[in-house]
Amino acid sequence: MALSLAGLLATSTPGLATNVTGSVTGDAAPATIMATSAINAADLPLVPQSARATMSALPDLTDDSSDDGEDFDSLAQAVAAQDDLASSEELRCLAGAIYFEAQGEPLAGQLAVAQVILNRTKSGRFPSGVCDVITQRGQFSFVRHGKIPSISPSRSAYRTAVAVAKVALADAWDSQAGKALFFNTPGNSPGVRVTKIAAIGNHIFYR
Incomplete structure (x- = not known):
């Protein structure tokens, strides 16, 4: 009416x-x-x-003040803006994978490792959960008996890994890994027919 x-x-x-x-x-x-x-x-x-x-009660669509997303000038700035509290199991798993696979790598390389894991959860070719992707048998060599080894939260490299994981989960910075599903070190064959996406630090990323 x-x-x-x-x-x-x-x-x-x-x-x-x-x-x-x-x-x-x-x-x-x-x-x-x-x-x-x-x-x-x-x-x-x-x-x-x-x-x-x-x-x-119709909203005022001309008011864009609710858009409070934060933009960063660099990946380092995005990482520095995060706290190092691993507040969820998903975050702890992703940070653990970054720590064991990419500690010592540049931030871009750590983010790329996280991106590969997140890409796998969406691919339909791997498990859909972050922890399940990481602990899938035969995928990550640091996994022991289906579990990620414990890490002291006081380690500086782990705190960085947690911050990088938060950036990845929030999609706060575009990774150079793109849609990569695999990575390894130079000189090692990926073992499957893949397309090289990027080389970052000591890793090569493939799709």
Whole structure:
């Protein structure tokens, strides 16, 4: 019913709009009065209170102040903006993989390792969970009996790994690894038919 009323007002004669203006200025023309007198208020459909409340609650789409996303000038800045608290199992698994596979690598190389793991979760060719991808049998040599070895949270390299993992999970910086699903060290054959994506630090990344 709210739409019916809106449509009626939108298609009414120019005289109705003129009369609204005239009521403010006090100089409405007679022709305007004749045009409005043809409308019987009793014939207008009533707008339910609930509909009126809904209409009044429409958001102001011109206000973009809610966009409080943070932009970074460099990967190092994005990493430095993170805390080193591993607050979830997914985060701990990803940070562990970064630590064991890429500690000592440049930040871009650490992020690329994380990106490979995240890409695998979305590929349909590997498990869909971060921890399951990492602990999948025969995939990562640091995994022992299906588990990631414990790491002291006080280690500087691990704290960095946690921050890099947070950047990766938040997609806060584009990785040079792109859609890579594999990586290894130079001189080692990937063992499958793949396409080289990037070489970062001591790793080569493939798709």
